[in-house]
Amino acid sequence: MSVVLVFALFLFELLVISISFCNGSSDHMGCLENEREALLRFKQDLQDPSNRLASWNIGGDCCAWAGIVCDNVTGHIIELNLRNPFTYYQRSRYKANPRSMLVGKVNPSLLDLNHLSYLGLSFNDFQGVQIPRFIGSIRNLRYLNLSDTQFVGMIPPPLGNLSNLKSLDLSLNYLYVENFLWLSGLSFLEQLDLCYVNLSKASDWLLVANTLPSLVELRLSNCQLHHLPPLTISNFSSLTVLDLSFDQFDNSLIPGWCCGPPKLLAQLPTISGWRAQDKAKSASLARFRKVLGNSNTFELLVEKIKTYLATFGKGCLSAARVCCAKHSSRDIGLSYNSLERRIPRSMASLCNLRTIYLSGAKLSQEISDIFDIFSGCVSKELEILVLQSSSISGHLTEQIGHFKNLDTLDLGNYSIVGLVPLSLNELSKLRILHLPDNKLNGTLSEIHFVNLTKLSVFSVNENNLTLKVNHDWVPPFQLVQLGLRSCYVGSRFPQWLHSQKLYKF
Structure with a gap:
């Protein structure tokens, strides 16, 4: 056989192999038998009322089953994603449709999936048991999501053996920990979400978190944390999100480590203990009902009540968020906290601020x-200024015209008095303007709106204002929402409203 012919046959074989790989096939046609059997045993322990696992049958290729991803070369199962896909958004969080939940227990057969790197079981119902300790032996896991799965009790320390983890989400369950030592070996961890986990006994939470070199997101909202400890050296070089909202911190000062990394956007509440609001009470009652929902025996009912008290027994808490910032930070929030303070003059140097949320803060300060404070370099970048219900008083001034990049201005529920300044018309990018429930008076004219071409939401309800425009005035904007309650708009129906094609009153 000539050299040319041998070389041609060699090229042909390479071509066949290439086509085979491009079509997703390999030497391993379909999944491995032992892994298929492991999945079927896993399925046996689950109720599936909406038939989400209909494709999981004895004779099929498990690589084609719902929620399964196999390695194209080896055929090993690398992903098991059974997250309940039927969720809806309510009260700032996603909730699952109970009719589409998988209900039952997690079978240890998952240990036979030796190459599993992704395990997602969120928004299903595992009926008030502890997280199985054996999950800590699935050593190749890089992604573990058990969010909102009805697990209760202490987080098993063996989860700390998952040294390859990059993302861990145990949020929205009824869990607690006594310390953070079990996390100390997760050097590759980038995302950690323990929202609603009771961390009141974990005094080492910050110390251990500070040793995780890869951490990008740390979410510990509603975890019954009480103290923001100081850090001699902060190692949060990669951290971009720190969420400690709805906690119970007893110190009102933001420690220096929070504002250290220039990328850090933090949510830090400052709460005084038991001061409950209606919304927080409702959330607490909802959690209690959820805990008791699957209690079909008296003994289980008692155990679940004990778990609830151990996890959430500290009372209802008022909401709060504080985002600390340095010159490079983009967002600040100090919403719904119990502090009484003034915005410091030093904030005038935060020239890159884009968003300021100070809703419900007891500022006791005049709007002027x-x-x-913000009319210098801050005004050049600021897009959102929300000061709703923050005990602010005084007169609006012409300084409002300095904020030429504003998209949203909310000054509702104050004791702001006097006229609306004409410099309002300089806010050509303004889309949302809320001024309700103040003591504004005088006249709003066409001049106020002449450059507000992007305005879509406008509310001045419960003021003593008069809207005085020409009968044939055509506004430069198209409103989606309009509030003029208690304001005088003339003795006739305003003709200009006929030009508003999108509004809904």
Whole structure:
């Protein structure tokens, strides 16, 4: 056989192999038998009322089953994603449709999936048992999501053996820990979400978190944390999100480590203990009902009540968020906290601020003073200024015209008095303007709106204002929402409303 012929046959074989790989096939046609059997045993322990696992049958290729991903070369199962896909958004969080939940227990057969790197079981119902300790032996896991799966009790320390983990989400269950030592070996961890886990006994939470070199997101909202300890050296070089909202911190000062990394956007509440609001009470009652929902025996009912008290027994908490920032930070929030303070003059140097949320903060400050603080370099970048219900008083001033990049301005529920300044018309990018429930008076004219071409939401309800425009005035904007309650708009139906094609009153 000539050299040319041998070389041609060699090229042909390479071509066949290439086509085979491009079509997703390999030497391993379909999944491995032992892994298929492991999945079927896993399925046997689950109720599936919506038939989500209909494709899981004895004779089929498990690599084609719902929620399964196999390695194209080896055929090993690398992903098991059975997250309940039927969720809906309510009260700032996703909730699952109970009719589409998988209900039952997690079978240890998962240990036979030796190459599993992704395990997602969120929004299903595992009926008030502890997280199985054997999950800590699935050593190749890089992604583990058990969020909102009805697990209760202490987080098993063996989860700390998952040294390859990059993402761990145990949020929205009824769990607690006594310390953070079990996390100390997760050097590759980038995302950690323990929201609603009771961390009141974990005094080492910050110390251990500070040793995780890869951490990008740390979410510990509603975890009954009480103290923000100082850090001699902060190692949060990669951290971009720190969420400690709805916690119970007893110190009102933001420690220096929070504002250290220039990328860090933090949510830090400052709460005074038991001061409950209606929303928090409702959330607490909802959690209690959820805990008791599957209690079909008296003994189980008692155990679940004990778990609830151990996890959430500290009372209902008022909501709060504080985002600390340095010059490079983009967002600040100090919403719904119990502090009484003034916005410091030093914030005038935060020239890159884009968003300021100060809803519900007891600022006891005049609006003109706040405008004066932010009217320098801050005003050039600021897009959202929300000061709703923050005990602010005084007169609006012409300084409002300095904020030319504003998209949203919310000054509702104050004791702001006097006229609306004409410099409002300089806010050509303004889309949302809320000024309700104040003591504004005087006249709003066409001049106020002449450059507000992007305005879509406008509310001045419960003020003593008069809207005085020409009968044939055509506004430069198209409103989606309009509030003029208690304001005088003339003795006739305003003709200009006929030009608004999108509004809904």
